[in-house]
Amino acid sequence: MYQFNYLRPKSLDEAKKLYENNGDAKFLAGGQTLIPTLKQRLAQPTALIDIGGIAGLAGIKVAGGAIVIGAGTRHNDVAISADVKKSIPALAHLASHIGDPAVRHMGTLGGSIANNDPAADYPSAVLALGADIKTTSRTIKADDFFTGMFETALDEGEIVTEVSFPIPEKAAYMKFPNPASRYAMVGVFVAKTKGGVRVAVTGAASCVYRESAMEAALAKAFTPDAVANIKVSPGNLNSDLHGSAEYRAHLVTVMAKRAVAAAT
Amino acid sequence: MPGVSMTVNGKAVSGEVEARTLLVHFLRENLRLTGTHVGCDTSQCGACVVHVNGKAVKSCTMLALQADGAQVTTIEGLAKNGELHPVQAAFKEHHGLQCGFCTPGMIMTAVDMIRRLPDLDETTIRQQLEGNLCRCTGYQNIVKAIHAASLEMKGARA
Ligand SMILES: Cc1cc2nc3c(=O)[nH]c(=O)nc-3n(C[C@H](O)[C@H](O)[C@H](O)COP(=O)(O)OP(=O)(O)OC[C@H]3O[C@@H](n4cnc5c(N)ncnc54)[C@H](O)[C@@H]3O)c2cc1C
Ligand code: FES
Numbered sequence: 001m002y003q004f005n006y007l008r009p010k011s012l013d014e015a016k017k018l019y020e021n022n023g024d025a026k027f028l029a030g031g032q033t034l035i036p037t038l039k040q041r042l043a044q045p046t047a048l049i050d051i052g053g054i055a056g057l058a059g060i061k062v063a064g065g066a067i068v069i070g071a072g073t074r075h076n077d078v079a080i081s082a083d084v085k086k087s088i089p090a091l092a093h094l095a096s097h098i099g100d101p102a103v104r105h106m107g108t109l110g111g112s113i114a115n116n117d118p119a120a121d122y123p124s125a126v127l128a129l130g131a132d133i134k135t136t137s138r139t140i141k142a143d144d145f146f147t148g149m150f151e152t153a154l155d156e157g158e159i160v161t162e163v164s165f166p167i168p169e170k171a172a173y174m175k176f177p178n179p180a181s182r183y184a185m186v187g188v189f190v191a192k193t194k195g196g197v198r199v200a201v202t203g204a205a206s207c208v209y210r211e212s213a214m215e216a217a218l219a220k221a222f223t224p225d226a227v228a229n230i231k232v233s234p235g236n237l238n239s240d241l242h243g244s245a246e247y248r249a250h251l252v253t254v255m256a257k258r259a260v261a262a263a264t
Numbered sequence: 265m266p267g268v269s270m271t272v273n274g275k276a277v278s279g280e281v282e283a284r285t286l287l288v289h290f291l292r293e294n295l296r297l298t299g300t301h302v303g304c305d306t307s308q309c310g311a312c313v314v315h316v317n318g319k320a321v322k323s324c325t326m327l328a329l330q331a332d333g334a335q336v337t338t339i340e341g342l343a344k345n346g347e348l349h350p351v352q353a354a355f356k357e358h359h360g361l362q363c364g365f366c367t368p369g370m371i372m373t374a375v376d377m378i379r380r381l382p383d384l385d386e387t388t389i390r391q392q393l394e395g396n397l398c399r400c401t402g403y404q405n406i407v408k409a410i411h412a413a414s415l416e417m418k419g420a421r422a
């Protein structure tokens with residue numbers, strides 16, 4: 001790792017000020033992506049601003065038909081939350097399958113979506129459930145948040161503070177994990193919401209996206225058969241040593257079918 | 265250099281570290297607690313697992329400064345009065361190790377999973393070991409040892 005300064009603000013205001021006064025600073029949450037990146041010397045920030053000490057950034061509450069999860073909430077706390085398990089079991093299931101127990105004890109929701117790894121799990125839930133992402137300066141709609149590979153709508157120095165997940169009628173997440181890393185080779189989050197059916201796919205392309213043909217078919221009939229014969233085009237999908245684009249395209253349909261069958 | 269203080273295996277410790285010093289290096293190099301191992305560069309192998317405030321974490325993926333003020337338990341902190349912890353005893357009994365390199369991390373992960381999930385079955389144990397790699401045993405006896413320890417510890421609590 002290169003040298004950096006370590007700063008631990010007590011409030012969001014202080015964190016923003018430190019960011020402005022510290023050149024090429026980066027926020028540190030659970031560190032489960034950032035620290036491995038620094039260890040490989042793939043980034044060289046001048047300062048790490050640890051937002052883990054800011055009171056109120058972690059926590060789960062039910063409010064106005066939604067589950068509101070603080071950005072600093074660890075994956076494991078989402079996985080075991082009675083409120084999440086009751087209202088959006090698919091989200092608890094997703095959180096319980098991120099990486100491994102030690103990663104889940106440290107990694108946070110805010111860090112995962114701010115990082116927007118193309119194979120990360122949470123972005124699919126945020127997009128399929130049509131969540132609102134609250135930051136230090138505004139509220140961003142899920143459909144506007146994930147803008148590309150490792151890219152989001154967040155501005156420099158903007159901190160995600162919480163994510164509000166509307167409680168769906170039914171939802172499920174099915175992931176085909178990469179056998180080595182447990183990141184998604186393909187993960188499909190299906191949600192039947194008041195506003196219609198939403199299907200978000202992670203792992204397959206350079207960024208999480210919605211599969212509109214499946215959404216239209218499921219709006220007519222929310223059954224596994226409705227998606228079973230939908231062929232996904234491999235055109236824009238990832239091809240790498242783990243699997244070809246054609247393989248991933250096939251997996252999208254299989255995972256979608258299983259997710260619809262499992263939706264509760 | 266910034267100062268750092270924490271409680272390690274029940275003892276208050278402090279030291280000076282660089283901001284970039286990882287918790288595992290503070291434990292191994294400053295405190296000479298070399299039971300905690302480093303097996304990879306990529307946060308994947310789990311040889312470095314310790315407990316921070318009662319939860320299993322990878323000490324190679326945490327800065328020492330992030331653990332300032334925390335309660336840390338390492339493999340050296342498990343045995344009490346010269347007696348092995350039930351999980352350590354079960355690894356010995358069931359031949360849960362060969363070279364022993366992964367063992368400290370395996371045991372710290374096992375103690376954590378038994379605390380969180382008192383009713384462990386084989387499938388759950390294997391899932392919970394996702395973040396711990398062993399290049400020797402083929403896992404079979406590790407799983408057996410954890411299962412036996414979980415039953416024994418449940419018996420002891422009842
Ligand atoms: C072995 C291993 C396996 C993993 N497996 C999976 C997996 O299967 N699925 C999966 O989805 N993920 C996986 N991960 C990644 C893990 O979920 C990370 O915890 C997560 O991606 C990042 O969260 P963090 O809190 O650790 O963020 P950090 O690593 O601290 O930060 C990541 C980035 O987000 C920024 N950031 C953090 N918080 C905020 C915020 N509130 N507002 C704005 N920016 C912020 C940071 O500046 C940084 O750029 C794995 C990680 C490891 C080490
Ligand atoms: S040394 Fe920490 S995970 Fe390998």
Ligand code: FES
Nearest residue numbers: 362363398399400
């Ligand atoms: S016993 Fe050798 S790595 Fe596990």
